[in-house]
Amino acid sequence: MQLEIRPDPAEVGRARRWARSRLAGSGIAVDEPLAETLILLVSELVTNAVVHTGCTAVVRLFLPGGEAEAAPVRLEVADTSTRAPVPRCADGDATGGRGLALVDGLADRWGWSPEGAGKRIWCELDRCSERPEAAGTAYGSGISAYEGMAYEAV
Template identity: 80%
Template sequence: MQLEIRPDPAEVGRARRWARSRLAGSGIAADEPLAENLILLVSELVTNAVVHTGCPAVVRLSLTGTAAEPVTVRLEVADLSGHAPVPRCADGDATGGRGLALVDGLADRWGWSPEGAGKRIWCELDRCTSPGPATTTRTCGTSLPTYEDLAYEAV
């Protein structure tokens, strides 16, 4: 599955809608952590491609696995810029510079490779199996206890 995007910031929203529809068609609900994280990653990688290159790009989404076992979703954004992605350290007041740190924090794996005159940035998210009744799954294979019927307030 792929989507061609123009070098226009409005394309970011179109890419998010496209990714949501692909996930829904694959049985992944919009409120699943995997879907929520993937949509954030789509926003970051497509924004980077649109804003920093000024060139058209191609977004690809692929899923491996079955509904009975964990699924891996791979997102790729290929653009025509040969400039390598460079993680930056943004200070507290900066309005940008956190994108690759976000990708690094949300994705299970990510990287990039040269492709022709441009590059391909990719990331992967693993879908964990459904949690049992007394636990919630934070990451694949790591279960944490749940605390039902508790109220809390953030201040």
């Protein structure tokens, strides 16, 4: 399942609605914590793509069902910007700059990788386990979690 989004902040709401509609039939109720976390992650990654890249992007959502129901839920946002995510400090009064810090804190795994002429940022949520204390370690192209730092995909 995928959705193409334009570099327009209004696309964030459209991406959230699209993700909610995809939960039907996945075994994930729209009001359960996993769904709420997934929608927040969609919001953060799509916001980064539309605000910081100025490029169209593609949102992909993998919701395994049936025999693969225990498999993690995976969200990917691919864009055509070659600029890698970089650490960013956000002070207490800042209204932005915390998106990837939220992803780091909420996802069981996340990372990014080059893809064609751009990049793909991804995260995964485990469906049938409690969140481990050590969750939030970033994977991918050598990004590691920086305590007290926020991240911005640019």
